[in-house]
Amino acid sequence: MTQKFIAGNWKMNGSTAANDLLLSGLLAGIGQPACQVAVCVPSIYVAQCHGLIAGTSISLGVQDVSQHESGAYTGEISAAMLKDCGVRFAIVGHSERRQYHGETDTVVATKAQRALGCGITPIVCVGETLAEREAGQTEAVVKRQLAAVIHANGHCISELVVAYEPVWAIGTGRSATAEQAQQVHAVLRTQLRAASSKADGIQILYGGSMNAANAKDLLAQQDIDGGLIGGAALKVQDFLTIIAAAQ
Ligand code: PEP
Numbered sequence: 001m002t003q004k005f006i007a008g009n010w011k012m013n014g015s016t017a018a019n020d021l022l023l024s025g026l027l028a029g030i031g032q033p034a035c036q037v038a039v040c041v042p043s044i045y046v047a048q049c050h051g052l053i054a055g056t057s058i059s060l061g062v063q064d065v066s067q068h069e070s071g072a073y074t075g076e077i078s079a080a081m082l083k084d085c086g087v088r089f090a091i092v093g094h095s096e097r098r099q100y101h102g103e104t105d106t107v108v109a110t111k112a113q114r115a116l117g118c119g120i121t122p123i124v125c126v127g128e129t130l131a132e133r134e135a136g137q138t139e140a141v142v143k144r145q146l147a148a149v150i151h152a153n154g155h156c157i158s159e160l161v162v163a164y165e166p167v168w169a170i171g172t173g174r175s176a177t178a179e180q181a182q183q184v185h186a187v188l189r190t191q192l193r194a195a196s197s198k199a200d201g202i203q204i205l206y207g208g209s210m211n212a213a214n215a216k217d218l219l220a221q222q223d224i225d226g227g228l229i230g231g232a233a234l235k236v237q238d239f240l241t242i243i244a245a246a247q
Contacts, residue, residue, distance in 0.1 A: 004035035004219060004246035005161065005203045005226035007061060007123060008233025009091060012042060019045055023052045025236035033057055035226065035246040038089050043077050050086040061089030064097060067110040079118035090115045093125045095167045105148035112149050116156050123161045123228065124149050130168035139187050146188060150195045158198035161205060162188055163228040169208025171230055178217045181206045185223035212241035219246050
């Protein structure tokens with residue numbers, strides 16, 4: 001069994017004062033967590049958050065990384081820059097990036113490659129829309145999204161974290177049931193096993209309205225190795241409760 005991993009996705013929330021309050025609250029209550037913990041912060045706050053959590057049990061992550069290595073890409077932040085500033089994890093292919101920024105499966109796969117190339121662990125998000133679920137396409141969609149990442153990253157995929165995030169569950173308060181999530185996680189595990197002999201060690205997180213009330217049930221499923229948490233990661237007590245549920 002792999003160690004569980006709870007990662008917070010702060011999205012475009014926070015301020016220097018709010019980050020300070022949130023991280024000091026988490027550090028005061030976290031004790032010695034039995035799982036891995038990370039917060040994926042807006043890139044502008046990487047330096048501040050690194051200063052607050054360096055040397056603690058909370059690791060630093062971001063929410064995106066450039067598909068380009070370096071050069072004339074105004075506004076972009078490269079994997080090497082993130083690594084230089086103490087970042088360990090980068091979410092790639094979040095549905096909000098796919099939806100609002102036109103990120104294709106190929107772009108997401110390249111981003112994962114850039115992160116891995118610089119020693120940053122990509123948290124690769126896959127997930128179907130409600131329309132795709134209702135059309136019976138869930139399995140085909142997540143397999144297509146993951147296949148692009150496997151294709152581009154070969155044997156390095158054992159270094160990834162995968163997050164199954166059904167789009168209809170993100171930020172809606174309507175989580176997948178533990179059974180629905182486990183069903184898709186099992187599909188992803190099978191796909192990873194076909195590509196890597198180390199697939200059983202790849203953490204597959206669930207994300208989509210995971211909260212203090214439903215975390216235990218979701219995290220008890222065989223192939224759910226942790227959670228990618230949005231809204232509940234902004235509340236100290238809720239995030240701590242989810243971490244405690246990941247034992
Ligand atoms: C997310 O943004 O990755 C997410 C899972 O959000 P929420 O927990 O708010 O649904």
